[in-house]
Amino acid sequence: MTTILETKDLTFKYPDGTEALKGINFKLEEGTMVALLGHNGAGKSTFFLHFNGINEATSGSVEIEGKPLKYDKKSLLEARQKIGIVFQNPDDQLFAPTVLEDVAFGPMNMGLPEDEVRQRALDALEKVGMSHVANKAPHHLSGGQKKRVAIAGILAMKPKVMVLDEPTSGLDPNGASSIMQLLYDLNAEGMTIMISTHDVDLVPLYSDNLHVIVGGQIIKSGTCKDIFSDPEVMEEADLRLPWIGQLFEKFDKEDGIVFEEGYPLTVGDAHDALLKRITK
Numbered sequence: 001m002t003t004i005l006e007t008k009d010l011t012f013k014y015p016d017g018t019e020a021l022k023g024i025n026f027k028l029e030e031g032t033m034v035a036l037l038g039h040n041g042a043g044k045s046t047f048f049l050h051f052n053g054i055n056e057a058t059s060g061s062v063e064i065e066g067k068p069l070k071y072d073k074k075s076l077l078e079a080r081q082k083i084g085i086v087f088q089n090p091d092d093q094l095f096a097p098t099v100l101e102d103v104a105f106g107p108m109n110m111g112l113p114e115d116e117v118r119q120r121a122l123d124a125l126e127k128v129g130m131s132h133v134a135n136k137a138p139h140h141l142s143g144g145q146k147k148r149v150a151i152a153g154i155l156a157m158k159p160k161v162m163v164l165d166e167p168t169s170g171l172d173p174n175g176a177s178s179i180m181q182l183l184y185d186l187n188a189e190g191m192t193i194m195i196s197t198h199d200v201d202l203v204p205l206y207s208d209n210l211h212v213i214v215g216g217q218i219i220k221s222g223t224c225k226d227i228f229s230d231p232e233v234m235e236e237a238d239l240r241l242p243w244i245g246q247l248f249e250k251f252d253k254e255d256g257i258v259f260e261e262g263y264p265l266t267v268g269d270a271h272d273a274l275l276k277r278i279t280k
């Protein structure tokens, strides 16, 4: 595997003295789809904003494709074309008079020909299901629509790595699933994807590569099973099991009905485990 992004002993202190990141050693492998879990204030957004130099490390370093990130204008522009970050709050990202112009801004800044800029913006809007609001003012959109348009804005730049800070927050259930499916498909086409999320029900459906952050430190990395079967990590990170896993935990704890596979984390796995039991 090739490491596309790495942080080495990354620390970050805000001007008011808050130590938001405390020595993070992290590797993002090319072609993977990875999720970062952590409670409010754990440091997810602060961490992501280091990936393309929006935040500059207090100490430690960020490396993109093995090269330390530099903070001069040219290096930052290059980094931001490679590593696209969708902010947690779309209002921090959207600013153009119309949605189409907003989504076109990134590719336009890359100096692409006008036709291609327009095509990329239209394609990106279609992918997130927002073609019908192309001519609207971004500030007139609903929260979920803004979120999708913000994703389109980064998508249109076709970055190598797409980093999304809570991409499903504020989306309706089908909207959240369709955005996750879009990310899954982009990953299947080769894009490296990293998201932060609180949505423990959706995560196991789309990624088996998780990192858990608490108090500015990554306390565990592993598969969904590794994380969700570790009670200490679950408690420290204030995580809960997916609802379907909680059902099987109840069977185990209250009825002594144990499934050898452990607690299923998706409806599909639960279905398979039950079917196996019923037809045994």
Ligand SMILES: Nc1ncnc2c1ncn2[C@@H]1O[C@H](COP(=O)(O)OP(=O)(O)OP(=O)(O)O)[C@@H](O)[C@H]1O
Pocket: 014, 015, 016, 018, 019, 020, 038, 039, 040, 041, 042, 043, 044, 045, 046, 047, 088
């Ligand atoms: N501009 C800032 N100035 C000072 N402290 C900040 C600033 N932004 C964030 N923090 C602090 O840094 C820590 C990490 O915040 P961060 O926003 O990275 O958390 P998060 O994991 O993204 O949380 P959430 O799930 O709520 O989005 C928190 O203690 C927060 O209060």
Ligand SMILES: [Mg+2]
Pocket: 044, 045, 046, 088, 165
């Ligand atoms: Mg955040």
